[in-house]
Amino acid sequence: MNQAAPLILLVEDDSQTRRFLKTSLANRGWRIAEADCGKTGLALLKSEQPDCVILDLGLPDMDGIAVVRRVRQLSDLPVLVLSARSQEQNKIMALDAGADDYLTKPFGSGELHARLQALLRRVARSAAASESFETGQLKIDLARRKVFIAGNEVRITPIEFRLLGILVRHAGLVVTHRQLLGEVWGAEHVHDQHYLRIYMGQLRHKLEVNPARPRYLLTEVGVGYRLAADGG
Known part of the structure; x- marks a missing residue:
């Protein structure tokens, strides 16, 4: 196994x-550290220093949401949540707690x-601190605060640029309504989803062909x- 391959902490x-996950990940070239409960997972987070965490919400010793919150206190590592809980509210809770993405079993x-x-x-x-983002014909110049489609500004x-900036930081990943509202309009507006509908609608009319x-x-x-990272 290539020791330079990313190390995944599987909880x-x-x-x-x-x-199944170990076999699938190993076949793709990932290295794996595994834990069968939240406490062991948190201990391995400190000792193994993984590159990413895959976390099941249904753990025997701790609620998965609590584990997400603890991971986020300890590290900025990306967290992918796995769960048989398919309800939207569970996805929202996990993402708001600090998970980066959510995959339903x-x-x-x-x-x-x-x-x-x-x-x-x-x-x-993020590590490269890129000042621009490109996908398909869309280019966002974060340093100059300019947006281009097919080379045309x-x-x-x-406010539209602030929304885009947040989506760029998480490109390819879902950003919750609550997070967008909190970062752009403040904590007192985290339930005002009509703000997002209006401004995202305006952005789509400016940036999308259809x-x-x-x-x-x-x-x-x-x-x-979610901002498509590979041109949609």
Whole structure:
């Protein structure tokens, strides 16, 4: 095994699921450290220094949401939550607690691999402190606060640019309504989702060829929005 490969901390109590995940990840070239409960997972987080965390919410000793919060207190590592809990509220709780992405069981190994790659690309972008973002024909110049489609500048408002900036920081990953509202309008407006509908609608009309079928600014129904990292 290539020791330079990313190390994934897998926190999953079900032994059958853990074996499937270990095999799938190893076949894709990842290294794996595993834990069958929250406390062991948190201990390995400190001792193994992984590159990413895969976390099941249904753990025997701790609630998965509490583990997410503890991981976020200790580290900025990307966290991918796995769960059989498919309700939107569970996704929102996990993401608001600090998870970066959410995958509902059952899922395919190809989708898992793609989500992990997206998480690590986000980390690489942050480490490089990139001043611009490009996907398809969309270019966002963060330093000059300019936005281009097919090389043509698009005029957007300061609030629209703030929304785009947050989505760029999490490109390829879902950002919850609550997070967007809190960062752009403040904590007192975290329930005012009509603000987002209005401004995201305006952005889509400016940036999308067909706003009804967006390529870049994607909706995660009931949860939030995602900026397509690879052109949609």
